[in-house]
Amino acid sequence: MDPQATQPAAAGARLGRPRDASRxxxxxxxxxxxxxxxGFDGMTIDMVAARAGAGKATVxxxxxxxADLVIDAVAxxxxxxxxxxxxxxxxxxxxxLIALVRAPSAADADRKMHVMGGILSLMSREPELxxxxxxxxxxxxITANRILLERARDRGETRPDIDVDRLAALMPAMxxxxxxxxxxxxxxxxxxxxxxxxxxxxxxxxxxxx
Amino acid sequence: MDPQATQPAAAGARLGRPRDASRxxxxxxxxxxxxxxxGFDGMTIDMVAARAGAGKATVxxxxxxxADLVIDAVAxxxxxxxxxxxxxxxxxxxxxLIALVRAPSAADADRKMHVMGGILSLMSREPELxxxxxxxxxxxxITANRILLERARDRGETRPDIDVDRLAALMPAMxxxxxxxxxxxxxxxxxxxxxxxxxxxxxxxxxxxx
DNA sequence: AGTATACGAAACCGAGGAGTATCGGAAATG
DNA sequence: CATTTCCGATACTCCTCGGTTTCGTATACT
Numbered sequence: 262m263d264p265q266a267t268q269p270a271a272a273g274a275r276l277g278r279p280r281d282a283s284r285x286x287x288x289x290x291x292x293x294x295x296x297x298x299x300g301f302d303g304m305t306i307d308m309v310a311a312r313a314g315a316g317k318a319t320v321x322x323x324x325x326x327x328a329d330l331v332i333d334a335v336a337x338x339x340x341x342x343x344x345x346x347x348x349x350x351x352x353x354x355x356x357x358l359i360a361l362v363r364a365p366s367a368a369d370a371d372r373k374m375h376v377m378g379g380i381l382s383l384m385s386r387e388p389e390l391x392x393x394x395x396x397x398x399x400x401x402x403i404t405a406n407r408i409l410l411e412r413a414r415d416r417g418e419t420r421p422d423i424d425v426d427r428l429a430a431l432m433p434a435m436x437x438x439x440x441x442x443x444x445x446x447x448x449x450x451x452x453x454x455x456x457x458x459x460x461x462x463x464x465x466x467x468x469x470x471x
Numbered sequence: 472m473d474p475q476a477t478q479p480a481a482a483g484a485r486l487g488r489p490r491d492a493s494r495x496x497x498x499x500x501x502x503x504x505x506x507x508x509x510g511f512d513g514m515t516i517d518m519v520a521a522r523a524g525a526g527k528a529t530v531x532x533x534x535x536x537x538a539d540l541v542i543d544a545v546a547x548x549x550x551x552x553x554x555x556x557x558x559x560x561x562x563x564x565x566x567x568l569i570a571l572v573r574a575p576s577a578a579d580a581d582r583k584m585h586v587m588g589g590i591l592s593l594m595s596r597e598p599e600l601x602x603x604x605x606x607x608x609x610x611x612x613i614t615a616n617r618i619l620l621e622r623a624r625d626r627g628e629t630r631p632d633i634d635v636d637r638l639a640a641l642m643p644a645m646x647x648x649x650x651x652x653x654x655x656x657x658x659x660x661x662x663x664x665x666x667x668x669x670x671x672x673x674x675x676x677x678x679x680x681x
Numbered sequence: 682a683g684t685a686t687a688c689g690a691a692a693c694c695g696a697g698g699a700g701t702a703t704c705g706g707a708a709a710t711g
Numbered sequence: 712c713a714t715t716t717c718c719g720a721t722a723c724t725c726c727t728c729g730g731t732t733t734c735g736t737a738t739a740c741t
Contacts, residue, residue: 275709275715275716276710276711277708277709277710277714277717278708278716278718279708279716279717280716280717281717281718284717284718299592300512300591300595301512301592302513302592303592303596305697305698306698306699310719314719315718315719316720316721317701317719317720317721318701318703318717318719318720319717319719321700322717322718326699326700327698377652379592381591381592382510382511382512382513382591385509385510391654395653395654420672423668424664424668424669427645427664427668427669428669430645430648430653433652434644434645434648434649435641435644435645437644437647438643438644438647439644441591442587442609442647443640444601454634454637458637458638458673459637459638459641459673460673462672462673462674462675463668463669463672463673464672465672485685485686485739485740486684486686486739486740487685487687487738487739487740488685488686488687488688488737488738489686489738489739494688515728516728516730524689525688525689526689526690527689527690527691527729527730527731528687528688528689528690529688529689531729531731536729536730537728537730
């Protein structure tokens with residue numbers, strides 16, 4: 262199995278120059294960027310390598326194929342994500358939702374949606390990627406919405422019989438639709454209008470004076 | 472200009488074997504099918520020709536390039552579409568919306584969404600296609616919803632201050648999201664749940680006994 | 682009949698991109 | 712210093728696919 266079974270015990274120090282871990286993250290970030298701009302089929306390994314300031318060999322030493330690189334890059338988007346443990350808790354559903362659409366969140370969501378659009382065609386052929394992308398891009402947001410909605414419902418702020426799952430997917434759905442199909446940017450105004458004109462009325466929250 | 476200016480006046484009968492018009496529709500339908508299954512980049516002209524039972528030359532005699540073929544095929548989807556003049560008018564918003572999601576509509580919407588997903592990457596590079604696709608696939612549905620909503624609002628069935636544009640896009644947005652991102656099929660149950668649990672509450676329609 | 686075009690099938694051409702190999706140099710171990 | 716592996720750069724192979732051409736046949740007009 263292991264051709265290097267001389268002295269370094271198991272996963273110990275290998276011989277020769279060690280790998281530069283910074284190349285990994287640079288390549289993964291470049292992959293996400295090119296993916297968002299060009300889509301999977303429009304993206305070439307040379308583009309990624311050039312943007313990362315790396316050589317093609319350095320890419321292929323780490324990932325066996327273009328598809329594996331993309332799958333790994335998408336999976337790594339999940340890490341720097343909102344932590345369910347520190348969701349906003351302002352006392353009202355509207356306050357929580359508004360807090361969730363702060364400026365960096367909007368720009369970040371816009372790029373994530375473009376990545377999603379870029380790998381749509383590949384997702385048909387790679388079910389594993391489809392699950393990974395859902396978990397990395399959509400699931401966190403939907404889960405956060407679900408938690409906020411359940412909390413508000415248990416407070417008696419909404420109707421008691423709301424369809425939490427459906428409503429939790431509402432904002433991601435309308436956002437992706439606007440970005441990908443209507444090709445208009447996600448703005449803070451759009452998100453707030455979504456909260457006040459669609460989501461809160463649908464949840465049966467009485468409209469406060471604005 | 473016209474190298475054939477002998478006897479046939481202007482656009483009259485040409486010389487030789489005339490073109491078979493049935494090949495046009497066969498090729499266009501095959502294009503839509505392959506597009507929905509494979510996406511633009513995964514689709515090859517050979518696939519389309521084979522499925523249409525035609526030769527590649529027959530395709531290229533009619534459309535100068537793959538992109539032109541796809542643009543034309545998408546544009547032709549608009550023809551067999553719902554006519555705004557004969558929208559349902561049942562007296563209630565819910566009745567109208569339910570009537571609009573009859574069985575053939577659901578299956579048709581599912582395929583249209585897959586086509587939309589298949590050309591997403593191309594739409595970035597071809598703004599003309601983006602407009603065409605929107606007009607052929609989404610606009611008719613959104614417009615129909617808008618008309619029904621405005622009618623209901625003017626009847627006093629909804630709150631008077633509803634955001635018609637936002638609400639008209641709600642069902643297409645949630646449908647495309649479910650199809651493309653969540654990869655679950657569009658069922659009649661899903662659409663009705665959307666109407667009863669999201670759209671009507673958001674529009675302020677009082678829930679009738681079900 | 683003669684001519685001109687359309688048809689399906691298949692060979693063909695050229696560009697572009699995935700993946701591999703090579704090279705000179707750098708960074709680690711011994 | 713010798714060895715080994717990593718690095719960026721680049722040349723190279725192989726294959727797919729868009730698009731063109733050819734061929735034998737079919738179908739129109741004159």
